[in-house]
Amino acid sequence: MSKYTDAAKQLLEHVGGSENISVVTHCATRMRFVLNDPKKADIKKVEEIDIVKGTFTQAGQFQVIVGNEVASFYNEFTAIAGVGDTSKDEAKQAAKQNMNILQRLIGHLADIFTPLIPALVVGGLILGFRNVIGEINMMNGGTQTLVEVSQFWAGVHSFLWLIGEAIFHFLPVGITWAISRKMGTTQILGIVLGITLVSPQLLNAYGVPGSDAIPAWDFGFAQVDMIGYQAQVIPAILAGFVLAYLELGLRKVIPSVVSMIFVPFFALIPAVLVAHVVLGPIGWTIGSWISNVVYSGLTSAFGWLFAALFGFVYAPLVITGLHHMTNAIDLQLMSEFGGTNLWPMIALSNIAQGSAVVAMIILNRRDEKEKQVSVPAAISCYLGVTEPAMFGINLRYVFPFLAAMVGSALAAIISVGSGVMANSIGVGGIPGILSIQVHHMLVFAVSMLVAIVVPIILTMVLAKTKMGINAYKRLGK
Numbered sequence: 001m002s003k004y005t006d007a008a009k010q011l012l013e014h015v016g017g018s019e020n021i022s023v024v025t026h027c028a029t030r031m032r033f034v035l036n037d038p039k040k041a042d043i044k045k046v047e048e049i050d051i052v053k054g055t056f057t058q059a060g061q062f063q064v065i066v067g068n069e070v071a072s073f074y075n076e077f078t079a080i081a082g083v084g085d086t087s088k089d090e091a092k093q094a095a096k097q098n099m100n101i102l103q104r105l106i107g108h109l110a111d112i113f114t115p116l117i118p119a120l121v122v123g124g125l126i127l128g129f130r131n132v133i134g135e136i137n138m139m140n141g142g143t144q145t146l147v148e149v150s151q152f153w154a155g156v157h158s159f160l161w162l163i164g165e166a167i168f169h170f171l172p173v174g175i176t177w178a179i180s181r182k183m184g185t186t187q188i189l190g191i192v193l194g195i196t197l198v199s200p201q202l203l204n205a206y207g208v209p210g211s212d213a214i215p216a217w218d219f220g221f222a223q224v225d226m227i228g229y230q231a232q233v234i235p236a237i238l239a240g241f242v243l244a245y246l247e248l249g250l251r252k253v254i255p256s257v258v259s260m261i262f263v264p265f266f267a268l269i270p271a272v273l274v275a276h277v278v279l280g281p282i283g284w285t286i287g288s289w290i291s292n293v294v295y296s297g298l299t300s301a302f303g304w305l306f307a308a309l310f311g312f313v314y315a316p317l318v319i320t321g322l323h324h325m326t327n328a329i330d331l332q333l334m335s336e337f338g339g340t341n342l343w344p345m346i347a348l349s350n351i352a353q354g355s356a357v358v359a360m361i362i363l364n365r366r367d368e369k370e371k372q373v374s375v376p377a378a379i380s381c382y383l384g385v386t387e388p389a390m391f392g393i394n395l396r397y398v399f400p401f402l403a404a405m406v407g408s409a410l411a412a413i414i415s416v417g418s419g420v421m422a423n424s425i426g427v428g429g430i431p432g433i434l435s436i437q438v439h440h441m442l443v444f445a446v447s448m449l450v451a452i453v454v455p456i457i458l459t460m461v462l463a464k465t466k467m468g469i470n471a472y473k474r475l476g477k
């Protein structure tokens with residue numbers, strides 16, 4: 001019996017038992033259910049469970065917000081419930097859901113990038129650390145970097161790139177794997193497909209612009225360029241879905257007695273071919289187009305407006321669980337422009353939510369019970385995970401949530417307005433500054449300060465207004 005056993009049993013009962021669970025997965029902070037009959041879930045009782053911070057229903061998916069311990073809780077839950085994480089039904093269920101094309105696309109992107117987040121965050125931390133030791137002139141009176149003066153740090157810098165490269169340049173492997181996982185198809189085939197997009201046999205994507213001759217497969221009647229898709233998102237997404245749909249289609253027509261041989265064979269080879277002949281070049285063009293639009297939008301005269309809007313709505317987007325789609329754009333920006341001006345706003349929004357909680361800690365300093373939730377929630381926000389803060393505190397009172405959104409919008413305007421770029425996605429909280437390009441660190445620090453100070457002051461002011469007083473009354477405080 002673990003410390004999660006009781007809560008897991010209660011959750012199982014209140015979602016309607018194992019028979020009512022079609023699929024259960026988890027992301028960084030929440031359990032995500034596809035329920036056979038959503039009406040059988042007793043939402044009120046689920047929300048009363050100690051470990052549960054809140055619930056949310058998004059496009060037919062019932063999400064239960066647990067917080068940072070969700071992975072351990074999930075293991076206990078699935079062991080008790082006797083259900084696994086992915087299932088063939090998942091794709092069918094998703095298709096049944098009543099979503100328009102845009103909602104489906106965003107939902108797909110969120111599902112693909114959620115399992116990649118731990119690797120992306122480690123990668124961001126590593127690149128951030130390399131940034132500090134390799135770019136900041138902190139030695140010999142500010143004239144040299146640590147790497148320049150010390151063989152040890154030069155070795156560390158070079159070694160860490162092994163991991164950084166594996167995460168960011170070999171990302172297509174993660175994407176095609178995540179798609180096969182999401183679609184309930186054969187995961188190893190997804191991995192193999194991804195490797196064929198970044199294989200060392202190909203000309204590295206980063207070498208393409210300066211290359212005199214592009215190697216090609218010569219089929220006699222036609223040649224196909226042997227180009228790698230390092231760090232490219234869209235080619236991998238397109239190829240991953242082609243493979244998954246081919247496999248799902250073939251499973252229906254190939255007799256099960258020979259399906260183990262013929263399904264992978266007839267799914268993988270055409271998928272790799274189509275990936276290199278059609279999808280790769282098209283996907284690369286679409287990816288460049290998307291990143292150019294976002295980058296131009298943020299660097300245009302109206303950049304501040306986009307920034308204000310993004311900064312304001314990012315936290316509500318996190319509530320829906322669809323925010324992970326921004327990773328696709330960040331990664332595309334990184335491959336196109338060597339950095340992203342979108343991700344710094346994400347870190348700022350997370351910091352702003354944490355700061356609103358800090359204000360609530362100060363305001364409710366005598367409330368010991370609330371402090372058990374609010375203190376860890378604020379720390380978690382400052383380290384990039386906001387659900388415990390939003391569902392545990394800010395959304396319950398509402399006004400701190402609003403104060404954080406305003407602070408986030410202002411900080412985003414400063415960040416984007418000053419041209420801040422991050423080298424990569426990083427830890428989306430205070431350590432996020434390590435991922436910011438060195439010459440932008442100072443101004444980013446200013447926007448961080450705004451994301452801290454404005455929500456704190458605004459939350460305190462709003463607490464004294466009708467909005468704040470009503471919130472306290474509503475919560476019986």
Ligand SMILES: OC[C@H]1O[C@H](O[C@H]2O[C@H](CO)[C@@H](O)[C@H](O)[C@H]2O)[C@H](O)[C@@H](O)[C@@H]1O
Pocket residue numbers: 027028029117121318323324326327346350383384385386387425426427428429
């Ligand atoms: O849903 C979990 C969290 O997802 C986002 O944060 C995570 O992804 C960020 C990159 O998009 C990364 O910077 C951060 O460190 C990760 O925790 C979101 O920004 C958070 O608000 C959310 O809690």
